[in-house]
Structures are given as C-alpha cells and as structure tokens.
Amino acid sequence: MxxxxxxxxxxxxxxxxxxxxxxxxxxxxxxxxxxxxxxxxMEPWGITPPRFSAMVIVSLNPGLKLTQLAKIMGIARSGAVILVDALEELGYMQRLPAPEDRRAFSLALTEKGKADLVKITAAVQAQDKAVTQMLDSKEQADLHRLLLKLSDAAI
Amino acid sequence: MxxxxxxxxxxxxxxxxxxxxxxxxxxxxxxxxxxxxxxxxMEPWGITPPRFSAMVIVSLNPGLKLTQLAKIMGIARSGAVILVDALEELGYMQRLPAPEDRRAFSLALTEKGKADLVKITAAVQAQDKAVTQMLDSKEQADLHRLLLKLSDAAI
DNA sequence: TATTGTTATACTCTATAACTATA
DNA sequence: TATAGTTATAGAGTATAACAATA
Incomplete structure (x- = not known):
C-alpha cells in the first residue's frame, strides 16, 4: 500500500x-x-492465508504427500515445498517418512502445530466474524452461500 | 497454477x-x-485488472496526475509509474504536460485507448455476467450489494 | 521545505524446467 | 518410463528509499 x-x-x-x-x-x-x-x-503467529489453509488441511487429512497438498491448494509442487518449509521453520509442520514410498513424505502437524492451530483457528473465526459483523445473520449466510455458488460452479 | x-x-x-x-x-x-x-x-488486449481500473479511472477523470492515480488505486507512486509505462507501451495512455505544474503530467487515454476501452469494457461486462450467470437477478444484486457493504464499511 | 515523477533495490509469491532418487 | 521432492531461475507485483526538477 x-x-x-x-x-x-x-x-x-x-x-x-x-x-x-x-x-x-x-x-x-x-x-x-x-x-x-x-x-x-495473524500477526502473533506469522500465519498467512495459504499457511492457514495448509495447516487445516494437513490437520484433517494427515499423511498427505506434498504433491497432494499442492493439488488440493491449487499451487505448483515447488510452491508446496516452500510452504511446508515455512511451516516447518515455524515449528508447526513436519515431514515424516511415507511408509509405502521412500520418495515421499507424510505431512503432519507437530504437537505445537496442533496446539497453536486451536488458537489460530479461534482468531481466524473471530476476524471473519468481525469483518462481517455489519451484516445481519441472514445477510452473512446469503453472502456466504452466493460466494460458494459462484466459485463452485462448473467451469 | x-x-x-x-x-x-x-x-x-x-x-x-x-x-x-x-x-x-x-x-x-x-x-x-x-x-x-x-x-x-482480456487475452486479446493484454489487460489486467489494475490496468483496466486505471484506464476507466483516467477515462472518466482526465487530467489526473500520477500521484493522484496512485492514491485512488491504493498503490505506491512507483507502482503507478510502472502501470502507466505499461499502458503507454500498449498505446492506450499518454503523459501530457500538466499546464499548471511543470513537475507533473496530465494523464489521458490515447484515441486508440478510448476506442479499445469501449470493446474492452464490453468484454469485461460480458465476462462478469458470464461468471455470475448461475445466480438469478436477485441473487446477483444481493451478492453485489453485500460485497459493497462488506468493503465499504468503516475500518 | 515539500511535492512530482523517477529509479534503484528488495521482497513476496508463484511459475516452469531440470535434477535425484526412487517406483 | 513415470513420479516425489527439490532446486534454480525467472517473472509479476508491490514496497521503501533516495534522487533531480520544480513548487
């Protein structure tokens, strides 16, 4: 800016x-x-939107490989490497050996990552609520529904 | 991607x-x-969202200076220089001498810029309509209204 | 002194392509 | 041959800071 x-x-x-x-x-x-x-x-945690998405997705889908995470997030594999590197450096994510494929890693949150994700998620939800607070409940629901309808439509 | x-x-x-x-x-x-x-x-014209915004704003507010355009668009002055450079290279915008200030330029569209902006605008409107076509008229109006309410709210 | 446009520089984000080690 | 992760490199986009010309 x-x-x-x-x-x-x-x-x-x-x-x-x-x-x-x-x-x-x-x-x-x-x-x-x-x-x-x-x-x-997110200033206290150094978390950006893609970092948050990656943490949530790995948290709920443990054992994902880097290539799968890249596809889910719509980014290049090289981008996933950088993203995971950053989360590893923050102490939130770890590369574990994939049991069935010695080329790959199983991604997982660390204990610190799991614990902080609870607080981070609460802060994200509070922020989302704060920004949409000038809309009443029905307007918030309408906006959310219409946005999903817009982006989920077949291309 | x-x-x-x-x-x-x-x-x-x-x-x-x-x-x-x-x-x-x-x-x-x-x-x-x-x-x-x-x-x-926009592939036929090499136009990006900020380039389109700049063309529309200069078209409707002729005589703007670079610093004013930067402020309106929420970008740094150096960014406005690069943006205007690109539009000048495309033959769409020109720097005219500002009559009352020899440091500054008056921005204006070229004749080609004015002519192409008509077609570009039509294509942008068609694209906007195409993406929102899976919403009925009321839903489109609701979505637009709620988005404006969200971003125009006092910070 | 302050402002206008410019340039130099750097940082972020993301892409493609080539590489290695496995499969 | 193909795939997983990595690295090198490059291209947008945007920021800050310093500069010359002018106010």
Missing part, C-alpha cells in the same frame, strides 16, 4: 464508472479488506 | 473443516475464479 495509507474504496470527487457495476471489482475489494484484516489478526 | 491444471475448489475425499465456514475463504476462492476468467477474457 502506498505511503502506509489504507486503501480508500471511493475517493471523493472521483468517477469510477463501470467499475462500480462489476461483481468482480466488488469481489476484489472485499478480498483486499479480508486479506488486510487476516494478516493483522 | 500447478502443472496447467485448473483450481478445484473441493478435491473429493478431502476434509476442509473450518475453511468451509469462513466468508474470507469463500471471498478468496471467488476472487481466484474471477481473476482467472478476467485474464482469459
């Missing part, structure tokens, strides 16, 4: 024209806001 | 846990989808 100033969605006196009518532009602005607040909420 | 494969929101057999309950995660996935289709739709 420029000069440490926060992003202003609409600068007074400026015409935004067609941008204001695009769902895609609104999605992008919402994403910027969500990302900013996520990073602030 | 990994190995030229498209992002799959839910890989069969994988547990996503709390991720599926977060509005922020849904926003991110919707944004990935919107971005992918935007880039595909």
């Amino acid at each position: 420029s000069d440490s100033e926060l992003f202003v969605a609409h600068v007074p006196g400026i015409q935004y024209g067609v941008l204001d009518s695009l769902v895609g532009y609104a999605v992008r602005r919402a994403q910027i806001r969500m990302y900013e607040t996520f990073i602030m909420a | 990994s190995d030229s494969e498209l992002f799959v929101a839910h890989v069969p057999g994988i547990q996503y846990g709390v991720l599926d309950s977060l509005v922020g995660y849904a926003v991110r996935r919707a944004q990935i989808r919107m971005y992918e289709t935007f880039i595909m739709a």
Whole structure:
C-alpha cells in the first residue's frame, strides 16, 4: 500500500464508472479488506492465508504427500515445498517418512502445530466474524452461500 | 497454477473443516475464479485488472496526475509509474504536460485507448455476467450489494 | 521545505524446467 | 518410463528509499 495509507474504496470527487457495476471489482475489494484484516489478526503467529489453509488441511487429512497438498491448494509442487518449509521453520509442520514410498513424505502437524492451530483457528473465526459483523445473520449466510455458488460452479 | 491444471475448489475425499465456514475463504476462492476468467477474457488486449481500473479511472477523470492515480488505486507512486509505462507501451495512455505544474503530467487515454476501452469494457461486462450467470437477478444484486457493504464499511 | 515523477533495490509469491532418487 | 521432492531461475507485483526538477 502506498505511503502506509489504507486503501480508500471511493475517493471523493472521483468517477469510477463501470467499475462500480462489476461483481468482480466488488469481489476484489472485499478480498483486499479480508486479506488486510487476516494478516493483522495473524500477526502473533506469522500465519498467512495459504499457511492457514495448509495447516487445516494437513490437520484433517494427515499423511498427505506434498504433491497432494499442492493439488488440493491449487499451487505448483515447488510452491508446496516452500510452504511446508515455512511451516516447518515455524515449528508447526513436519515431514515424516511415507511408509509405502521412500520418495515421499507424510505431512503432519507437530504437537505445537496442533496446539497453536486451536488458537489460530479461534482468531481466524473471530476476524471473519468481525469483518462481517455489519451484516445481519441472514445477510452473512446469503453472502456466504452466493460466494460458494459462484466459485463452485462448473467451469 | 500447478502443472496447467485448473483450481478445484473441493478435491473429493478431502476434509476442509473450518475453511468451509469462513466468508474470507469463500471471498478468496471467488476472487481466484474471477481473476482467472478476467485474464482469459482480456487475452486479446493484454489487460489486467489494475490496468483496466486505471484506464476507466483516467477515462472518466482526465487530467489526473500520477500521484493522484496512485492514491485512488491504493498503490505506491512507483507502482503507478510502472502501470502507466505499461499502458503507454500498449498505446492506450499518454503523459501530457500538466499546464499548471511543470513537475507533473496530465494523464489521458490515447484515441486508440478510448476506442479499445469501449470493446474492452464490453468484454469485461460480458465476462462478469458470464461468471455470475448461475445466480438469478436477485441473487446477483444481493451478492453485489453485500460485497459493497462488506468493503465499504468503516475500518 | 515539500511535492512530482523517477529509479534503484528488495521482497513476496508463484511459475516452469531440470535434477535425484526412487517406483 | 513415470513420479516425489527439490532446486534454480525467472517473472509479476508491490514496497521503501533516495534522487533531480520544480513548487
């Protein structure tokens, strides 16, 4: 962000024209806001959105290999290596030998990773709730449902 | 994206846990989808989301200076230089001397920029409509309204 | 002194491609 | 031959900081 100033969605006196009518532009602005607040909420742990996703997925699907994690997250294998390296350095994830394949690793959270994930998840949920608090319950549910409908649609 | 494969929101057999309950995660996935289709739709013109925003804003607010554009778009001044450089190289934007300030430039679209922006805008609107087509009219309006409410809220 | 545009530099994220060790 | 993980490398995108010209 420029000069440490926060992003202003609409600068007074400026015409935004067609941008204001695009769902895609609104999605992008919402994403910027969500990302900013996520990073602030995760500051104590050094967790980014992809790191959080990786921790949750490995936690619930123990024994995943790096290639599987990459496919699930939609990133390149080399990206998964860097992601796991970072989580290993934070003491949250470990590469265990895969019993049936000496080329591969079984990914798992460390005990510290499991313990901190509980607190991290609570903080993420609180942040998600805080950002959406200006919507009433029905609006929150509608927004969530419509976003899922948008991105889960067949391509 | 990994190995030229498209992002799959839910890989069969994988547990996503709390991720599926977060509005922020849904926003991110919707944004990935919107971005992918935007880039595909803009392939004939080499236009990215920030380039499109810059063209629209300069088109509707002619005479803007680089520093103003940077502030409006929420990027650093150095980023605006690179953005304008790219649009100038595409033949879409020009730096005109600012009449009242010899340090600054007045940004404006070229004739080619104005002409192509009409077609580009039509393609962007078609893409936005295509991605949201699985929502009915009311759902589209609701989604747009709720996204704006989310990102326009006071921080 | 402050501001405008620019440049130099660096950091993050992510991709492709080549490599090694296994399968 | 194909696959798992790794490494090297490169390309966006964006940031900070310093600079010359001008205000």
